[in-house]
Amino acid sequence: MRASASFLRGLGPLVLLLIVFAGLGLLVPDFLGLRNMRGLVLSVTLVGTIATTMMLVLALREVDLSVGSVTALSGVLTAVVIGQTGSVALGILAGLVAGALVGLLNGWVVAVLKVNSLIVTLATMEIVRGLAFLVSSGEAVSIPAERFYVLGSGTLLGINYPIWIMLAAFVGFGILLNCTIFGRNVLAIGGNPEAARLAGVPVRRVRISVFVWQGAVAALAGIVLAARITSGQPNTSQGLELAVISACVLGGVSLSGGVATIAGVVIGVFIMGAAQNALNLLDVPTFYQYVVRGGILLAAVIFDRLRQSGSLRGVSLPHFLRPAAQQQDSSTS
């Protein structure tokens, strides 16, 4: 009985994803077509890649709002450096280093100076966006190196590089979270930072590392984006951070820290992507899409709350969506 219940609970988000895809398949013509599916997967690569490290940040009970700006800065910087040196490798390196440095700054202020990460990254979001405009003089920067575009449009085994990169991030950070001491420490710190510190977890080091990873991965996603659009755009990815956080929360990552699964994040990313894709196929005007995206975020946060409390004003969740702790309570008392 217990085993089947937890099995169902594990499947909860997957069932939700299947329902979403089946529903959209029925309602939206062409939705399940191979061509559209491919486009859908490609369209979620930006959010999906960054969501893997955002998962770690949220699991730490922190948040990072600067990822959209980092994406823009790294794309622009890569374009500028390639333009000036002619070296694709140097350009990519410059973008990645810039992202990692932003992450280091975020992590240092949060972990050492103990400032709330919401405020810290709100500030760096503005600063880094400003830097992106400064580096590019406010203009789109074209990239005079065709071979750089391969990163965005090239394929391996018929699958685009951005998709491969996202898959690598899913697998890599999934392993990091589940199988390494670092990943378990992230969850422990998010669950109870003081207990983790007193149990010997290097709290400061873990916090800083996670923010550095987040900055580097956001930068990587920004570089890939620049390759796809063949230029560095200083005003790209505004509001991206919210889409990434929505996807994570939708995938069961708790905003109060300590709870995260990579499978949940993958599912959250695809639910968001499917909704967006369906709206496009149905020719819903952009203005409505904002409303729908915000609605999904709101639903995701309420969902997070529901999962924690098990019910909300008498609305009770199906048992497989309830958090494990809740189940234990009701079965032992």
Place this chain on the structure above:
Amino acid sequence: MTALLAYERVGKRFPGVVALDDVSFSVAAGEVRALMGENGAGKSTLLKILAGEYRPDSGGLRIDGANVAFGGPRDSQASGVAIIHQELHLAPDLTVTENLLLGRMPARGGFIDRKAARREAEAILSQLGEAIDPDARVRSLPIGKRQMIEIGKALARDARIIAFDEPTSSLSATETRTLMRIIADLRRDGRAILYVSHRMEEVFEISDSVTVLRDGRHAGDFPDVAALSQDRLIAAMAGRTIADIYAYRDRPHGAIAVRIAGLLGPGLRRPVDLDVREGEILGFFGLVGAGRSELFKLLYGAAPVAAGSVSIAGVPLVPGDPRRAIAAGLGLCPEDRKDEAIVPLAGVAENIAIARRNIVGRPMVDERAEAGQTRSLIDLMRVKTASAATPIATLSGGNQQKAIIARWLAADARILLMDEPTRGIDVGARSEIYAHMYRLAEEGRTILFASSDMPEVMGVADRIVVMREGAVAGIVPRSDATSDTLLRLALPDAGRASADL
């Protein structure tokens, strides 16, 4: 004396639990009655009935001889009842005056009459005999003064029945003295005081009579505290004798395991020198704020060392980082399990494995080895849990504590620092924890434990370090430990304390 407040055959059940069963007792005007019992004995249910938060299923309350039935907290307050809770219910950003007169500010023509309010507030504060600025924001006051304001609120309403729920749990020694004085004043005024506490020393100091609850039942009534011994009181609370609860076992001690020399840091006023041997169980006794927890945090590297040194088995310990202390063989079981020990949503096994993992220095988690080790430790410590993956927050306090001890066994800690190891744990589980402590010491480990429960310190420790106001006041071998010696060392001596300051 007539009974101002009487509980008459009060019964209360919750689904699956009988919280109170046929409990009767009374408090007269000018009487301080202590209400004692283990956790879960029914003390807080009794208070909640008095506060109007719960309605009894059977029986009821009488105030001044008349039956009362409270529909809610307002009815209770209207009948002259005030409850001083453990967690204070004050608005931290309002002033003292505003808090004292909250909800009943004097007004003139719809506007607050500030002068009248201030006069009233000053009258109440002088009644308390406390120098508190009526215009100060409550947030800026220390916890002890805040509690005075809570008492002041009761005086402002002229409450005749005042119940204190573990009032000293967050007070310093000096603040506790002040509280004792104020309660004595309230008694002289002819109010009826109900004093809930598990601290023996306070109960013996302030109360006239004691009612003991056990498992929701009335387990003893002692009308005269002066004629009561601690042992009798404990036996009544636990339902068994002292010897059965502690079941002390003697054992030989080995080489010096911990040497503390001239250690100073936050919370300590005088340098601490101490040697502790392998196999020794060293108890630390003192009032809240005496510096026990602070000393443990210093040893463990969780607080900055100002001077002095600590060596573990002859090797100097570099202070300032718990990770180094853990690597040197220390382990801490914090007093505040919820905030400092457990990772609540993580499983029992995860909570046990966390410390060991962080000292092995490999990047990957060795699932199989960990699972084997945590399973055998769960068995060894007899942690009652549905599975190793069950979130630890769902376990009882005793089982959480056993899992935290298991955490340090997994990391092979040789020296355990246990701060209030049985706080919030019921008698059965406490005996189990003591038995584990003896067993670990028999294995040659060293245990330092702090407790403000005097019978526990006397029952379990081989030697007792008594602390007072940030300094070691004395070290008493088990054979010489009596409640008199310990209390005399622990209580601040008024004359000397003021000379020290």
